[in-house]
Amino acid sequence: MKNFLAIYLGTPDSMKKWENLSETEQQQRMKEGMAAWTGWMEQHKDILVVEGGPLGKTKRIDDDGIVDTRNNMTGYVIVKAESHEAAAKLFEGHPSFSIFPGDGVEVMECMPIPTL
Template sequence: MNCMAAWHAWAEKHKADIVMMGGPLGKTKKVSPTGIEDISNALGAFTVVRAASPEEAAKMFENHPHFAIFPGDSVEVMPVLAIPGT
């Protein structure tokens, strides 16, 4: 199975928990009180998933095809928090 077919198979397996497929990210602009500048970061793409905990979300990405496409790379998992006062 090629890398993209494996990626699509992963998405199909987890489609009930994928809230937003997301996609690749472009170049970064940093906006601060001093202005706008080009910067670099390690983010290459994003996907929003639904899980009972960050640990459960992380388990969804074990053996993800991303690792075959980008050897030595990783996936970072972080919760989306509620906006205070809403």
């Protein structure tokens, strides 16, 4: 089994769709989404390496210093799977984009650190 990092993604456009919902619709979606997300986590508890969670504001650090920046990452989780394809299939129809205002999920293998 290999470890895979899944990054939940959302854009300003997807948030606009959420903001256009009424307060009642947002609350209903939140309730439905949290139930679906909790169900997904329970269904996959045997392959969860890190439960992850939501991500906050971003800072970029480079040779020029530290600056505020933005990206589309909204959350993460680390799972175990036999292959990249198997890991990706775990997120088909995931509540992060099927109910919540996300755009999708990107899945990548957590590679081992090379040894000399």
